[in-house]
Amino acid sequence: MGIEMVLDMAASVEPDRIAIGRRDSGSTYQQLVDTTARGATVLREHGARHVVFVGVNGPILPVLTFSAARAGIPIAPLNYRLATDQLRDLVAQLDRPLIVADPAYLDKLTGAAATVLTGEQFLEAARAAEPAECVPTPDDATAVVLFTSGTTSAPKGVLLRHHHLTSYLFNTVEFGSATAEHATLVSTPPYHIAGMGAVLSNIYAGRRMAYLPDFTPESWLELVRTEGVTSAMVVPTMLARIVEHLDGATAGTPALASLAYGGARMPQPVLEKALVAFPDTGFVNAYGLTETSSTIAVLGPDDHREALADPALRGRLSSVGRIVPGMEAQIRDEDDVTVLADGETGLLWVRGAQVSGEYMGKGSVLDADGWFPTRDRARIEDGFLYIGGRADDTIIRGGENVAPAEIEDVLVRHDDVREVAVIGLPDDEWGERICAVIVPSHDDHADSEAVRAWCRERLRGSRTPDDVVFVDELPKTPTGKLVRRDLVSQLTLSESA
Structure with missing residues (x-):
């Protein structure tokens, strides 16, 4: 039909x-x-x-x-x-x-x-x-x-x-x-x-x-x-x-x-x-x-x-709620094979009759059992699915994986923050350093060090942004998705200028 x-x-x-x-x-x-x-x-x-x-x-x-x-x-x-x-x-x-x-x-x-x-x-x-x-x-x-x-x-x-x-x-x-x-x-x-x-x-x-x-x-x-x-x-x-x-x-x-x-x-x-x-x-x-x-x-x-x-x-x-009827979900480790336990964060795989996973000129990316790799980091807790951002967005600082969403969820509650994006920038010592890019909610906002201190009280030291940058707007698609690669390019170019 x-x-x-x-x-x-x-x-x-x-x-x-x-x-x-x-x-x-x-x-x-x-x-x-x-x-x-x-x-x-x-x-x-x-x-x-x-x-x-x-x-x-x-x-x-x-x-x-x-x-x-x-x-x-x-x-x-x-x-x-x-x-x-x-x-x-x-x-x-x-x-x-x-x-x-x-x-x-x-x-x-x-x-x-x-x-x-x-x-x-x-x-x-x-x-x-x-x-x-x-x-x-x-x-x-x-x-x-x-x-x-x-x-x-x-x-x-x-x-x-x-x-x-x-x-x-x-x-x-x-x-x-x-x-x-x-x-x-x-x-x-x-x-x-x-x-x-x-x-x-x-x-x-x-x-x-x-x-x-x-x-x-x-x-x-x-x-x-x-x-x-x-x-x-x-x-x-x-x-x-x-x-x-x-x-x-x-x-x-x-x-x-x-x-x-x-x-x-x-x-x-x-x-x-x-x-x-x-x-x-x-x-x-x-x-x-x-x-x-x-x-x-x-x-x-x-x-x-x-x-x-x-x-x-x-x-x-x-969270994004519960999986709909007709769909299945798994959280797998970075090896794309090991299925993780409830509450553990990994990569989201889904399966169901509505899943395509097929690209024009490239064929299907479904595995042998019909599972599709979403490339979203996620966890399932008490039946609720939590999305932690794209796997490609993960910041590797000193060998430790840092999910931007973990830091963004804290920063967005700061009174001076209207919008925030956390990205990784190249760093000679750490490989990548954590940069929080903030659209302030008003002109008279806290300075970078005050925001870092506020974060340090609520996050582990390794999660505290190394840099805080204020901008007028964040690059996004028309549907509101942050285009992180554009943000990384902009800040990398500004540092090298």
């Missing part, structure tokens, strides 16, 4: 329910079926083997996703923020692409493929086409190609096959669970697994999708209120900006029943303030990777409120 059946199932139950857009002007499920059947014809007539989308998240994304699925070809949403040569390089890796792009990005893509259309041009062509004949898509065909963000290496094209995505849906989402009053606000980028997951999971649940292409705290809150949004997902930087904008006030979003977050580490002080600002909202921490077709662990609403209410459980707010 291909993912196009997800839309057909939803339309068969509620054909006249609004699927995408505003509640007074959106498209129904049946209209979406009709449009995507005609969109599939457009793709077949052009002989496309891939659909490339370059643009912000909006109603065109589900149209292209299901049009591609009906045509039996993958969709590849690309990061519209990339430089022209980077975008064109990714397009060149795809066989016979048809590009659909927002007008703002057409100049970057002219000549990159035989056909380059705007979203409106694609819709016009679809309206003039006949509906494509329904041909079931094989389970093992590729449905989506997502290029990893490349925070530690060049982007790799992850192949998500139809059976990976449907396995994720069947195990984690209840079909038709939404009512006509339910609406979700989608503000995650289309080239991120959360953006693609939002299309599939909300259609499967029968939930209307409203869109916010350009995020600001004010516009996000306004849309939640005016559209009666009942669920939303944000990345940590978005939630931090919303909390800062509210400045201690409550959000005033009574309809918002669920607020999910993920994509990067969430500073615990930000989360604690958000739980107070949204007292009637259930918070969900969703942890997943591109290679796992979205969520593999969830910290649910009850977990959040219990941890906030009980100081003995407060540490659970820094």
